Amino acid sequence: MSENFYQLFGGAPAFEKLVHTFYQNVKRDPLLAPMYPDDDFEGAERRLRMFLEQYWGGPHTYSDERGHPRLRMRHAPFAIGVAERDAWLACMKPAVDELELTTELHQELWGYLEGAATFMINQ
Ligand code: HEM
Numbered sequence: 001m002s003e004n005f006y007q008l009f010g011g012a013p014a015f016e017k018l019v020h021t022f023y024q025n026v027k028r029d030p031l032l033a034p035m036y037p038d039d040d041f042e043g044a045e046r047r048l049r050m051f052l053e054q055y056w057g058g059p060h061t062y063s064d065e066r067g068h069p070r071l072r073m074r075h076a077p078f079a080i081g082v083a084e085r086d087a088w089l090a091c092m093k094p095a096v097d098e099l100e101l102t103t104e105l106h107q108e109l110w111g112y113l114e115g116a117a118t119f120m121i122n123q
Pocket of ligand 1: 032035036037040043044045047048051066071074075078080084085088113116117118120121
């Protein structure tokens, strides 16, 4: 991914906001909340933020700390069906909207998240 997208989306503050809003929603979601470590929500927030920043051309902190993403493998311990995928995207939607991106940038980000979430289905 080009460095452009990281910057075009708004750089570090945008990713911070995106992932923070997402996790506020996850905490209130009856299906998702129990899947996340309730003693380490901050850690989970940080891991997702670092991953997304790296994916879109920002700092490589994710791989420096966590190694190769191998996201499907890392999600194997969690039962993810269509309902969980939809709940995850429902938590993400208002967070993406909040960034107030142009239509093109919004579609770029949202299209990626939809595809990635479907890819994570393992049930
Ligand atoms: C489809 C529904 C999804 C569910 C139910 C789900 C659930 C989870 C859970 C429960 C964790 C563990 C939290 C932690 O301690 O880090 C996690 C980690 C993570 N998820 Fe998801 N996830 C989903 C989709 C996605 C998608 C679409 C992405 C990327 C675009 C993603 C990226 C990550 C990352 C980067 C981590 C941390 C991995 C690590 O380094 O340990 N997830 N996810």
